[in-house]
């Protein structure tokens with residue numbers, strides 16, 4: 332790690348850009364506006380509520396102070412969407428936050444207006460919007476996004492930027508030849524290759540502009556070798572993918588417990604209903620496939636059937652999501668878990684989680700924005716797998732298997748946070764790294 336610039340001067344402004352300004356992005360923005368005025372608590376956010384033991388004294392220091400994170404007052408929000416509504420209008424439509432909260436920040440929230448989107452509809456078939464860019468090629472589209480990024484930074488007098496993809500889930504894609512190298516990807520952009528989806532255009536524009544990028548959806552976005560290579564080359568940190576919030580969060584809390592007690596698991600059936608726009612997009616089987624792959628991966632790595640075939644070798648794991656409009660953002664998930672104990676006797680556990688999707692996602696978005704910024708200031712670049720704590724399908728450097736166990740992820744996160752905090756202590760006044 333290079334010398335650090337961990338000091339956040341009060342005048343510093345960090346621009347947080349959201350490709351996709353729907354329910355999650357606007358719940359995050361409104362929440363920060365409320366929290367910074369002390370009008371609502373930022374529950375679920377490690378960066379706002381967490382503490383660390385930085386030295387051997389046993390004293391706990393707040394994460395915010397230990398890493399000199401940008402204060403909430405220093406955050407400036409922007410983004411893109413294919414619908415032109417401002418953040419207040421989107422939040423009203425999303426029906427996540429109540430009027431008692433939205434009314435307080437209405438004026439401020441109304442000022443946050445999306446820039447026109449880079450949107451080719453074949454990657455998100457259930458959406459059509461008219462707030463979109465026209466471009467002669469995908470290379471031209473990336474250039475327009477780069478101009479937006481520079482314009483936003485200049486107009487809002489930001490010292491630094493970060494981006495968190497909060498756009499829709501795209502159709503399932505696997506990396507192709509065009510994703511192998513920076514040169515192949517650039518050539519693909521020039522010929523508008525079909526394998527390059529919208530989220531990849533935003534990720535590429537961010538990496539080109541040196542803007543740290545996190546991917547909250549299961550989309551490929553930046554999860555391919557060319558993007559990792561560009562991130563390394565341009566010194567940009569990257570993280571993804573797919574926020575770990577509701578059912579998968581519960582799964583990665585429970586499964587490590589069964590493993591730790593050597594209880595067998597024969598089956599895990601998970602089903603969800605949700606009625607927000609995310610649910611509508613996931614009603615397309617190809618978008619659902621992307622989500623399903625992301626959700627199915629977690630149990631194998633936690634339970635380790637390769638080590639314990641008699642306990643987990645027969646596991647049947649199914650995930651279902653159904654779009655059910657009456658529920659809006661209030662998702663309901665059911666897990667039916669078939670476990671077995673001493674002498675193989677079977678038992679069942681039922682989990683019924685009546686959650687609020689965007690309420691769970693917002694603190695994750697805030698933490699990712701602040702921690703990615705901290706890692707950029709510390710000169711870290713490429714895939715930040717210590718941020719896997721926040722994701723269903725953690726991106727890892729080639730050859731390193733992802734951790735899914737929430738407690739193992741929390742330990743990895745804590746280790747890196749402490750290292751960053753110790754570096755900051757050692758060199759609080761070091762020159763900016765970037």
Ligand SMILES: NC(=O)c1ccc[n+]([C@@H]2O[C@H](COP(=O)([O-])OP(=O)(O)OC[C@H]3O[C@@H](n4cnc5c(N)ncnc54)[C@H](O)[C@@H]3O)[C@@H](O)[C@H]2O)c1
Nearest residue numbers: 351353354355412448498499500529548574576608609688
């Ligand atoms: N809420 C959660 O708990 C959770 C958890 C994991 C992942 N996610 C993912 O986070 C993302 C956002 O979720 P949400 O509930 O806010 O969805 P949403 O549908 O409310 O918002 C997504 C927004 O992205 C916009 N969009 C789509 N393609 C775009 C493009 N190319 N450019 C600009 N805007 C674009 C849509 O118009 C929409 O406004 C989804 O991909 C979802 O799967 C959410």
